[in-house]
Amino acid sequence: MDGVQLALPILGIVAAAAVTFYAVSFTELSEKSFRDLEDSENSENEGFKSSLSSRERRARRKSEKQAKS
Template sequence: MDAMQMVIPVVGIVAAAAITFYAVSFSELREKSFQDLEDYDESENAGGSYKFSASSREKRARRKAAQDGKPRR
């Protein structure tokens, strides 16, 4: 039996396994993303208000206030 007769089917099987693995992984990620989105819509936005994160200016002010409160060495 020639070596190429063995290599080609093995490469085909490995390629099919890799494609299947990626297809299943991406479909699971997509389902999880949609589930997370639905959970977010139900829990976070239930009251109709959107909670904004602190702006960089506010974060800087908090860090500076925390530093000013610490004793200097």
């Protein structure tokens, strides 16, 4: 058997394994990304609330002052 005849099938198997590995890895990463996206949407109300706008701060101070009076 010639060296090329032996190397060609081995290279084909290695190439198929590499393509399969990257395809499976990509699928797992995309599934994880979608799960993370769904989790972030579900916990949107529970998570960090952005800081109040200046209008909201003024309204809150005004209501606190009125409550004290």
